[in-house]
Amino acid sequence: MNVFWKSAAYLYKHNCNWGGYCFEKISYLLGGNAISAKASIGEGTVFEHRGLGCVVHAKSKIGKNCIIFQSVTIGSRYKNGYWESAMPPVIEDGVIIGAGAVILGNITIGTGAHIGANAVCITDIPAYSTAVGIPAKIVKTRQIE
Incomplete structure (x- = not known):
């Protein structure tokens, strides 16, 4: 897992869905x-x-x-x-x-x-x-x- 995925997971857990979504998409692009x-x-x-x-x-x-x-x-x-x-x-x-x-x-x-x-x-x-x-x-x- 990369830092963007971990950041997205943290943000989702803390009900910051928009931030989680953005970091998750970056993780998808970088992680394949x-x-x-x-x-x-x-x-x-x-x-x-x-x-x-x-x-x-x-x-x-x-x-x-x-x-x-x-x-x-x-x-x-x-x-x-x-x-x-x-x-x-x-x-x-x-x-x-x-x-x-x-x-x-x-x-x-x-x-x-x-x-x-x-x-x-x-x-x-x-x-x-x-x-x-x-x-x-x-x-x-x-x-x-």
Whole structure:
């Protein structure tokens, strides 16, 4: 995240929407991404490669210590001619999302899950699972002791 994105997030939090909007647009232009400053992004979460090409919905919730690679889309789902839900996904703590992955709709990606590159997630992914493919399917579940 760059200083303009952080400034926008601060201003939005303090109900200075016009200032937040201006700083957010500067961040988009300089960062090459559309990561909304209104999104809830936890401490320690990293957008690798400066979040190049990433799109994150304004109402998204991303937990702590996640790693998100380039060109990831996190947003609402459009299905059968209408928005299925105004709510985008919830990404819990410690999730790793591979390059080009798409996570859509009112779903939850569980703690410690791994989403493979270019996977398309439209259903919940349980904690400590690895999901790959289009649509994403669980290929492995890790046991945490």
